[in-house]
Amino acid sequence: MKKQLMFLALAAIGLASCNGGYNKLGAGMTYKIIDDKSGPSIKEGDYVFFNFNIKNDADSVLQSSFGKGMPQYAPMPKVVSGKGNIMEAFSFLSEGDSVVIKQEIDSAFKGRQKPPFLKGKYLVYEVKVEKVIAKGNLNDQVFQGRISDYAKKMEDALKAKEPADIKKYIADNKLKVTTTSSGLNYVITKAGSGPVAMVGDTAVVHYTVKNLAGKVFETSVKDVAVKNKMPIDPRNPYKPLRFPLGTQGMIAAWNEAFPLFNKGTQATLVVPSSLAYGEQGSREIGPFTPLVFDVELVDIIKPNPPKPAAPPALTPNAAPAPKK
Structure with missing residues (x-):
């Protein structure tokens, strides 16, 4: 060449x-x-x-x-x-x-x-x-067709092997998981106590997310970032993430998992791509990529109770007319 x-x-x-x-x-x-x-x-x-x-x-x-x-x-x-x-x-x-x-x-x-x-x-x-x-x-139609065909071939291969990859990861790591109807796999590594998180609560969560090969993409724990030689941004406070349960902006696995946990629970979630970033992926996470989350439900913040409605103010015009 x-x-x-x-x-x-x-x-x-x-x-x-x-x-x-x-x-x-x-x-x-x-x-x-x-x-x-x-x-x-x-x-x-x-x-x-x-x-x-x-x-x-x-x-x-x-x-x-x-x-x-x-x-x-x-x-x-x-x-x-x-x-x-x-x-x-x-x-x-x-x-x-x-x-x-x-x-x-x-x-x-x-x-x-x-x-x-x-x-x-x-x-x-x-x-x-x-x-x-x-x-x-090649004309543009044929050229673009070859590009699309090759990309789809790779995506189809990823999609086909995902269930077997998840099964192997669980077996290799000897995880005794509970599997929900949606395909979420979780194992509680430390039981919590107290209230259970509910939709509408604000969950306060420490987390680390990685792929099945162990590559860490993101974490809220500085010690984990240092151990995995991740770039340490001094602007990153490395503190628990807060998010309201049930919001559309959160991946489906989190909205499903945290209402299963008491405050203080630590757990590992093995998440199929259908409950995470799907066929599109996100940033460093590729399409049809199953993920592993190590999480801790640090706190549950209940929404502020609504203020009681004020009684209607009476006015002279609102008083009943005297009987004659």
Whole structure:
């Protein structure tokens, strides 16, 4: 595969000894091809399915598509060589290749405020090209059809394997779950006492959410974030989440689970995607992704009782007329 023009190849020889084998990409960016498969290079207009990790140079993962089960996909744009566009590195790749791209953090956030949790000198992008659908001379209808067919094939595979994945997770972790009619699986790890949460109450909840492989996506517990090497944002108070039970903005599993628990209950929920983020997914959570929640119902806040209605004020006109 022709990875680059000859002058870039010659330049790489000079850079290899002083830059760890990385080739210059421009504007504070370098790249190194890790896996180099045979095949045509990605061209402008091709559709690319790829997985990625974004880390800092201290190896803290900031974002990842690996483990979602569904890669990211996007058309290959037109890029101008040497302008520091990450997508330029894709033009050196073909299906099955992987690459590491390093970008100076100061350059990435030039003219913008850098997030306070972002440490180190470099952003590191690890990219694996899973599939390339070449545009070539295909008309738009045929081209879009091939893209849709491939995406649907991956989604159908995820959907089909989800029940078996949940069953295996429960067995492997020896969880004695209770399963509701909706498919929610839960096990109480520490029984609470006192009132039971009801629809309309405000639930105060500590939580950690992860996929079946154990990757933690989000947590309200700082110790869990530190243990899993998650970026620590000083603006994050790491305190229990408050939400009113029964609201449409909350995933169905939470609205179903917490009315089953007393205050103080700690539990593990194994949640099918139909009760979580479904076929769309959310942020780092892919479509048809079952989730595991470790939760604690810290408190239950009852709604303020309604004020008693004031008696109607009597007016002279409202008094009954005297009998004659």
